[in-house]
Amino acid sequence: MKNGMIIHPGELSKKWIDRLADAGIDTLGIHPEGGAGAPKTLARLLELLKTPEYRALIDYAKSRGLKIEYECHAAGYLMDKSLFADHPEYFRMNSEGERTPDWNFCVSNPDALSLFAKRAAELALALYGSGKDFYFWMDDGRGIHCNCPECRSLTPSDQQYIALRAALCEIRRHIPDARMAYLAYIDTIAPPTVSHSDSGLFLEYAPFEKYTARGDDREERIAREKAMIAPLLDYFGRADAKVLEYWYDNSLYSRWKKPPARFVLNENAMVDDVREYREMGFSRASTFACFLGEDYEELYGEADIIPFAKAFE
Ligand SMILES: [Zn+2]
Known part of the structure; x- marks a missing residue:
């Protein structure tokens, strides 16, 4: 299995790059912070990616053999909320039957879908040094899909599938062998019902x-997880299936509030998880490793990522 670690844009440093490369880790993931602020953090990342200093860091990471991936909640950024005043029909209908620009958008509106896809292609081309796998997740939350009369028969998974397919078709006009991640998470944990x-x-x-x-x-959970994951693997295939884990996600363990908490790895659980994922047929796994940057080191010293690399040997 291939492996990767995902950090926040501001945490990227030569030291982090060397740490990953020295440990033999395959992929460096960059994840602008999620939640309601995701459109802003993604816009800030794009500004950072224009600077020679940041580009030099990405170049250095690639020179050390790391693959670069950008993983982000992108829907709120891709569907420009300022369009709501003139085009409320582009946006989702909430469960009260009101159009709102709060989250995601209406995937049954062809103009909205086409705008979303065009912006997605621009975003793909702006992600400096990125590999050809793109991670433009829908917005971060529960019950935030469109409930309009046309979307009502579509599950949240269907809506994500339709949005991402449209985005990928547009991206492939520029990057023919691009691929796109379908994030199975919270509301999108069931496979889409649309055929493909x-x-x-x-x-x-x-x-x-x-x-x-x-x-x-644990045993009950794994049995439940396997039952949930099997239809997803059947639908999307196993060859490129990836896990997005939290083993080193010190932002989660710090409840997304600075200063960071002291990170304690549950190594046994991680090793067992990697074995389970491998048996299920996943071919790669990345873990969030946020809140382990310089401010963390000043407080607690360097986090040890060797157990992560070893779990994949
Ligand atoms: Zn709709």
């Missing part, structure tokens, strides 16, 4: 609920 053939989408499974569930028996 060779969509160019690959599965990215994020077991977020594992970290929020309480008093869970």
Whole structure:
């Protein structure tokens, strides 16, 4: 299995790059912070990517053999909310039947879908040094899909699928062999119901609920997870399937509030998880490793990432 670690844009440093490359890790992921602020943090990343200093860091990471991936909640950035005043029909209908620009958009509106796709292609081309796998996730939350009369028969998974397929088709006009991650997470954990053939989408499974569930028996959880994951793997295929994990996500363990908490790795759980994922047929896994940057080091010293690399040997 290939492996990767994902950090926040502001945490990227020569030291982090050397740490990853020295440990033999395959991929450096960059993730602008999610939640309601995601459109702004993605816009800030794009500004950073124009600077020679940041580009030099990305170049250095590539020279050390790391593959670069950008993973972000992109829908709020890609669908320009200022269009709401003139085109409320581009935006989602909430469960009260009102159009709102709060999250995502209406995937049944062809103009909205086409705008979204064009912006997605611009974004793909602006991600300096990126590999050909793109991670333009829909907005971050629960119950934030469109409920308009045309979208009502589409599940949140269908809506994500339609948006990402449109984005990928547009991106492929510029980058013919591009691929796009379908994020299976919270509302999109069931496979889409729309049929597909060779969509160019690959599965990215994020077991977020594992970290929020309480008093869970591990065996029961794994059995439940396997039952949930099998239809996803059947739908998207196993060859490129990826896990998005939280083993080193010190932003989660710090409840996304600075200063960072002291990070304690649950190494046994991670090793068991990697084995399970491998048996299920996943071919790669990345873990968030946010809140382990310079401010963390000043407080607690350097986080040890060797156990992560070893878990994949
Ligand atoms: Zn709709």
